[in-house]
Amino acid sequence: MRDPTIRVLMMPRDTNAWGTIFGGVLLSHLDQAAGLEAIRNTDHRIVTVAMKEVVFHEPVLIGDLVSFYAETVRLGRTSITVRVEVEAERRGQRPMKVTEAEVTFVAIDSEGRPTPLRTEDGAPPAGVPPWPANLPAGDPL
Numbered sequence: 001m002r003d004p005t006i007r008v009l010m011m012p013r014d015t016n017a018w019g020t021i022f023g024g025v026l027l028s029h030l031d032q033a034a035g036l037e038a039i040r041n042t043d044h045r046i047v048t049v050a051m052k053e054v055v056f057h058e059p060v061l062i063g064d065l066v067s068f069y070a071e072t073v074r075l076g077r078t079s080i081t082v083r084v085e086v087e088a089e090r091r092g093q094r095p096m097k098v099t100e101a102e103v104t105f106v107a108i109d110s111e112g113r114p115t116p117l118r119t120e121d122g123a124p125p126a127g128v129p130p131w132p133a134n135l136p137a138g139d140p141l
């Protein structure tokens with residue numbers, strides 16, 4: 001059985017005006033799960049450049065335990081694309097796929113410009129401390 005990258009319990013603060021979970025809340029967790037997976041592929045800081053093919057299959061409800069499964073599907077020169085599947089567990093029911101998306105990140109240098117994920121020989125970039133030490137305190141992925 002695969003391990004989720006993150007799991008989150010949905011709370012009343014996460015709802016939209018109709019009482020189901022706000023899609024933006026799910027996107028925020030989805031971005032975080034994808035980022036945690038993507039950062040395994042480089043020692044550089046990364047930023048989200050695109051979220052594609054986001055599909056909300058089923059509503060998510062308060063009390064659902066939501067699991068985000070992230071998998072790297074493409075490595076470019078400076079970009080990393082991660083596919084995320086989201087499942088919700090509701091008491092007394094089987095887990096169901098509620099959302100899926102593809103998220104692309106770009107490795108950036110200290111000037112915020114795209115930079116290769118790896119050096120030419122495939123090694124991590126020299127002089128960059130391993131994650132998470134290279135993130136300034138409080139900095140998001």
Ligand SMILES: CC(C)(COP(=O)(O)OP(=O)(O)OC[C@H]1O[C@@H](n2cnc3c(N)ncnc32)[C@H](O)[C@@H]1OP(=O)(O)O)[C@@H](O)C(=O)NCCC(=O)NCCS
Nearest residue numbers: 047048049050075076077078079080104106108112113114
């Ligand atoms: C991400 C950013 C550095 C890219 O800069 P850029 O000059 O447009 O980058 P480039 O055109 O050189 O492309 C860099 C890589 O991103 C990929 N890319 C760019 N736009 C993309 C898109 N819309 N979808 C998928 N990949 C994309 C390119 O294919 C390239 O990948 P590769 O090197 O693996 O072939 C810049 O757009 C940026 O800073 N965006 C804001 C990021 C951010 O703040 N995100 C947080 C959310 S607010």
